[in-house]
Structures are given as structure tokens and as C-alpha cells.
Amino acid sequence: MRGAPSLAFYCDFDGTIAQQDMIGAIVRHFLPETGQAIVDKVTAGEWSVRQGVEAMFAEIPSHLLPQIQAFARQETRVRPGFAEFVATCRQRGWRLTVVSGGFDFFVHPALKPYQDVVSVYCNRLDDAGPYLRVVWSVPCDEACDGGCGLCKPTVIRRTRRPGERVVVIGDGVTDLKQAQLADFVFARDKLLQACRSLGLRHAAFETFYDIIGHLTTDLVWKE
Ligand SMILES: [Zn+2]
Numbered sequence: 392m393r394g395a396p397s398l399a400f401y402c403d404f405d406g407t408i409a410q411q412d413m414i415g416a417i418v419r420h421f422l423p424e425t426g427q428a429i430v431d432k433v434t435a436g437e438w439s440v441r442q443g444v445e446a447m448f449a450e451i452p453s454h455l456l457p458q459i460q461a462f463a464r465q466e467t468r469v470r471p472g473f474a475e476f477v478a479t480c481r482q483r484g485w486r487l488t489v490v491s492g493g494f495d496f497f498v499h500p501a502l503k504p505y506q507d508v509v510s511v512y513c514n515r516l517d518d519a520g521p522y523l524r525v526v527w528s529v530p531c532d533e534a535c536d537g538g539c540g541l542c543k544p545t546v547i548r549r550t551r552r553p554g555e556r557v558v559v560i561g562d563g564v565t566d567l568k569q570a571q572l573a574d575f576v577f578a579r580d581k582l583l584q585a586c587r588s589l590g591l592r593h594a595a596f597e598t599f600y601d602i603i604g605h606l607t608t609d610l611v612w613k614e
Pocket of ligand 1: 541543
């Protein structure tokens with residue numbers, strides 16, 4: 392890896408660093424009646440991710456927020472190898488940015504041990520009104536076609552530095568727009584299928600040990 396360019400990782404949280412999709416788990420637990428219908432509309436492409444997530448939380452009364460926070464913290468499990476992956480980034484001087492469509496109350500506690508090296512973008516829930524309201528930290532910029540909620544490609548465009556190779560790590564369709572801006576993608580689940588069908592440069596992963604393994608080969612570095 393001598394003389395190789397520096398890497399900048401942009402990593403998803405739900406289903407990537409966290410084993411499961413926390414927003415999905417929250418909705419199944421707190422909105423079992425109507426949540427699935429909204430998920431189906433988003434999956435079918437009738438609604439954007441932004442519309443769907445906003446609609447789901449707009450049905451949850453604000454007084455439930457402390458219960459949601461406790462539930463999410465208790466359910467968050469970090470994927471094996473993440474601590475070692477962060478250590479590798481720290482040793483090599485690679486930048487690691489976590490870009491999450493999820494919320495501060497489960498993303499920040501999980502990443503607290505790494506806050507000295509990891510930049511974090513995520514969202515919050517406003518409980519000032521009778522029902523919860525999603526506050527997106529980074530809305531879509533003019534270069535995006537919109538509807539993201541937290542816009543992952545906007546984060547990349549704002550923060551990437553000249554000469555860096557951008558590596559995206561993710562699992563879902565919400566990672567696809569940022570994957571299309573990347574020099575290389577580590578993918579699982581639906582993002583993996585999308586990378587295959589679109590011919591994006593990628594490798595499959597299940598744990599962060601898989602990613603560390605790939606980084607010691609030249610796969611990621613080839614022009
Ligand atoms: Zn966007």
C-alpha cells in the first residue's frame with residue numbers, strides 16, 4: 392500500500408455498523424398497524440425515503456420518545472470487526488465518516504468509543520408537538536434529485552478532499568446514490584445486488600473483518 396492514495400470511508404449505520412435496521416425495528420415495535428403500509432409504499436417507489444420516514448414518525452405520539460430511545464439503545468448491536476476496522480483507519484490515517492439516515496439517540500452511543508476519529512452525520516426527533524417530527528441534518532443539495540431525507544451524496548460532495556479515494560460501505564438502497572459517487576464500494580444485501588446489476592466496483596462483506604482483509608490486498612487501490 393506504499394505510495395497509495397489516502398482513503399476516505401463513508402459508512403452507513405443501520406444494517407451496516409449496526410446488525411439490524413433500527414428504524415425498521417422501531418416502526419415494527421411502535422407502529423405495528425400502519426408502519427408496514429408506509430414501508431411498502433417506499434419499497435414500491437411510490438414515496439421517497441424522506442416522505443416515508445417522516446410519515447411513520449408523524450404517527451407516533453411524542454410522549455413515547457423516551458421509550459423509543461431506550462428500545463433503540465437496547466437493540467443496537469455492532470457488527471463484528473468494527474472496532475478493529477476503526478483501529479486500522481486510525482493507524483493508516485484514513486478518514487472515516489458515518490452517514491446515517493437514523494437518529495442521534497442510537498447512533499451516538501454506539502460510536503462513542505470512537506468519537507476521536509469518526510465524523511458522524513445523523514438526524515434527530517423533535518418532540519415539541521403532539522407527534523414526533525423528523526429533523527434531517529443534511530437535506531439534498533442541488534446536485535441531488537431529492538427525496539433522501541439525510542442526503543448521503545451531499546455529505547460526500549461537501550467533505551471529500553482532493554486526491555482521496557472515496558470508499559462507501561453500506562447495505563441498502565438508501566446507500567445507492569452515494570455508492571455511485573464512490574471509487575469503490577463494500578456492499579451487502581440490497582446494495583450488493585444493485586452494485587452487481589449496475590457494474591459498480593465493489594466487494595461483498597458480512598463483517599468488518601472481511602473489509603480489513605480486502606484492504607490488505609490491492610483490490611481497492613487499482614485505478
Ligand atoms: Zn439527496
